[in-house]
Amino acid sequence: MSELKGGAAAPVRPYIDRDSDQPxxxxxxxxxxxxxxxxxxxxxxxxxxxxxxxxxxxxxxxxxxxxxxxxxxxxxxxxxxxxxxxxxxVQLGAAAFDLSDLQAMFSDDAVVKLVEARFVAADERTARKLQIEVGEYAIYIRRLLLIHNEPAFYHRGYLIYDPTRPIVESELEVTVLKGLFDGTGSPLIKRGELSMEAALLTEEEAAILQVSLPAAGWLLEHRFFDFDDKPVSWGWFVCHGDRFRLHTKIGLE
Amino acid sequence: MSELKGGAAAPVRPYIDRDSDQPxxxxxxxxxxxxxxxxxxxxxxxxxxxxxxxxxxxxxxxxxxxxxxxxxxxxxxxxxxxxxxxxxxVQLGAAAFDLSDLQAMFSDDAVVKLVEARFVAADERTARKLQIEVGEYAIYIRRLLLIHNEPAFYHRGYLIYDPTRPIVESELEVTVLKGLFDGTGSPLIKRGELSMEAALLTEEEAAILQVSLPAAGWLLEHRFFDFDDKPVSWGWFVCHGDRFRLHTKIGLE
DNA sequence: AAGTGGTCTAGACCACTAT
DNA sequence: TAGTGGTCTAGACCACTTT
Known part of the structure; x- marks a missing residue:
């Protein structure tokens, strides 16, 4: 009778169902x-x-x-x-892009290849970012994330070197990268700052990601802090622009 | 007595202040x-x-x-x-970048210059995106957004041409672009889909944004729907990669 | 003064998890 | 069975806006 359009029933009825499992x-x-x-x-x-x-x-x-x-x-x-x-x-400024798409890629068939890990003396910028003295040692790591055997993300970063805290060893592992996304990561991290940029890939980045120049890519810079509010790492994920997009919706439905 | 560290008082007291203006x-x-x-x-x-x-x-x-x-x-x-x-x-995957930084740029000293507006016959892709027939007319507009007299965003888009709905005239105006960000825009729009990409700028884009090639930039694709769930516009904001970054934080503080 | 949203109470009842 | 979070009630009182 009240079916104005001869299709499926309306998904939401205009009354409260006391027996529903929905609150x-x-x-x-x-x-x-x-x-x-x-x-x-x-x-x-x-x-x-x-x-x-x-x-x-x-x-x-x-x-x-x-x-x-x-x-x-x-x-x-x-x-x-x-x-x-x-x-x-509808408000465009309220649109928010989250990294769940990126997270999905990590949970896939992901393998981390450690390209390099060595001690470096902190330069001015690194020292400032890690809140250590210039010339103090930090650990510089370079890793390549392969998804389905294809290079997908190139990660470079500096880690605090502190022999009293065994954070370094675990940081090298694959699980930590995955854990960062799904929240099973280190309980030592209290907070992080992220920033994202669109930029031309450098020769080094293009070579390791196996793309030809010129190429555009994402740079996801990140810095993490421990519960003493001291930085524990600073680095970048780099990814070819074609490898992913951010999606979101605003408004209703 | 209980001042373990002789500094400023703790910002939050571990008890409830019934007279506070905070709930x-x-x-x-x-x-x-x-x-x-x-x-x-x-x-x-x-x-x-x-x-x-x-x-x-x-x-x-x-x-x-x-x-x-x-x-x-x-x-x-x-x-x-x-x-x-x-x-x-802390969960990296939960990080969300919102466009409030972008919104801030728009509310600044922004001027929209209409570069072009003309009728075009919809090609296959445009027709699909706007849910019209191939060959039907749509309006193609190109606009340049100047901030402090510098070219900042280049906007291209297709608008539904519907003589019964006067959305077209208003879409050409500056206020609509601004309004999209702050929510004072058209009450005719019900929802939108957004996607963001890092890509090389084309010659046309670089020329109009006055940057030299090769250059990387952001492409913000958007499609808006009215309350009948019919598309009303589809287009892209293009911006030089150096012109802005997305920032966010995860975790506490 | 009347109408609006905002907070808060002191419980009741339920569903789920552990033991 | 005891402890946990989850929902819901029927009001009280407050702050604010409009007329």
């Missing part, structure tokens, strides 16, 4: 999101008040609150105290 | 985060149970819940029903 607040958020998506509330427009939603859907104020909070977290609506809840317009 | 749940989350950051709970270790926190800090279960939820949202802890709450290890 009520998730159901309510889904209902509202679906209504916004269908155009019932346009960007800039006001949603029904929380009190109204409480009456409409017969749930407690706290549950409505949680549903609305979900939508604010998802960048779908904004709330203004004393005024109401409003639908947000 | 209790935020204060509690801060306390726990600070304790984790200080090494009181290491990655993998278990936090005190919620019941324990209720007793310790004299707050209601719901308030503890909100504090813990904050920390899970911030990727600091994970909860496992029936087992407990555990500190997360």
């Amino acid at each position: 009520v607040y998730v159901q309510l958020a889904d209902i509202l999101r679906q209504q916004i998506s269908a155009g019932a509330f346009r960007p800039g427009e006001q949603l029904p008040s929380e009190a109204m939603l409480v009456r409409t859907y017969q749930v407690s104020p706290m549950t409505v609150r949680r549903a609305i909070n979900l939508l604010t977290d998802q960048n779908v609506v904004t709330t203004v105290q004393g005024r109401g809840t409003f639908v947000k317009a | 209790v749940y935020v204060q509690l989350a801060d306390i726990l985060r600070q304790q984790i950051s200080a090494g009181a709970f290491r990655p993998g270790e278990q936090l005190p149970s919620e019941a324990m926190l209720v007793r310790t800090y004299q707050v209601s279960p719901m308030t503890v819940r909100r504090a813990i939820n904050l920390l899970t949202d911030q990727n600091v802890v994970t909860t496992v029903q029936g087992r407990g709450t555990f500190v997360k290890a």
Whole structure:
């Protein structure tokens, strides 16, 4: 009867199913999101008040609150105290690219080949980044990450050399690179700074990645700190531009 | 007495200030985060149970819940029903780069110069992307974004031509580009797909951006959909690799 | 004054995990 | 069985905005 379009049933029904395995607040958020998506509330427009939603859907104020909070977290609506809840317009600046695609590549058929590992005396920049003295020793490592036997990532980095902390040995292993992505890595690391750049590959980088020049690539610079807030490593992942893209979506659906 | 290190006072006190303007749940989350950051709970270790926190800090279960939820949202802890709450290890794969840096550039001293706008017959790829027929007309626009009078972004794109919807005129304006970033843009757009690539600039791109070849740059491809889920535009922002970097942090602090 | 979102309570009940 | 997180209630009180 109410099937306006003769297709599949609507994925979200406009009422709360008390026996569902989905929490009520998730159901309510889904209902509202679906209504916004269908155009019932346009960007800039006001949603029904929380009190109204409480009456409409017969749930407690706290549950409505949680549903609305979900939508604010998802960048779908904004709330203004004393005024109401409003639908947000799509915002390019809110787009976020995460490294899960990269993570997927690592969990694949990945093999790390250690190209070089040696002690080096820190130059001015390295010393500053690792917060050590110029001329102090650090460990310089170069590694190549092969995926399906093809060179995919070239990693160079400096590691703090501290005989009292056995972080160095483990850092050389494959597992650490993987662990960095999936969170099974060293519990000694407290935080990290990352920055990403698009740049021309150097001759060395192109040679080791087996691409011909000129070529563009990603440079992912990273620095990690321990729980004393002291740097433990600084380096770059380099990857040919053709080898991956970052993807994301904004808005609804 | 309890000043172990004779420095500044600790920024977060290990108790709840009922008169603070910060909500209790935020204060509690801060306390726990600070304790984790200080090494009181290491990655993998278990936090005190919620019941324990209720007793310790004299707050209601719901308030503890909100504090813990904050920390899970911030990727600091994970909860496992029936087992407990555990500190997360730093996870590279969870790193997310957002375009707020880019947004900042747009809100600066930005001027859009319309380079070209004309009707084109859609080729196979354009037709597919805009979900129109091959040979149907679309609008092709090229724009240059100047920041402090320097060419910064080169934007090319195809727009749906639909006389019934006056989206075209407004799309040509500066405000739309800005609005896309800050969310004041068209309320007609429901969602978008974005993808980012590192690539060599073409001769045309390099010329218009006034850089010499070879050069590497960012390609930000975007496609936007209206509330009928029909594509309204498809295009790319191109930018010289030196002109910006993406930054982010993972872990605590 | 009336209406809005924001916080917080003090419990109840449930689902899951360990022992 | 005891302990854990997860949901939900039915209100109270507050801060803010609009009329």
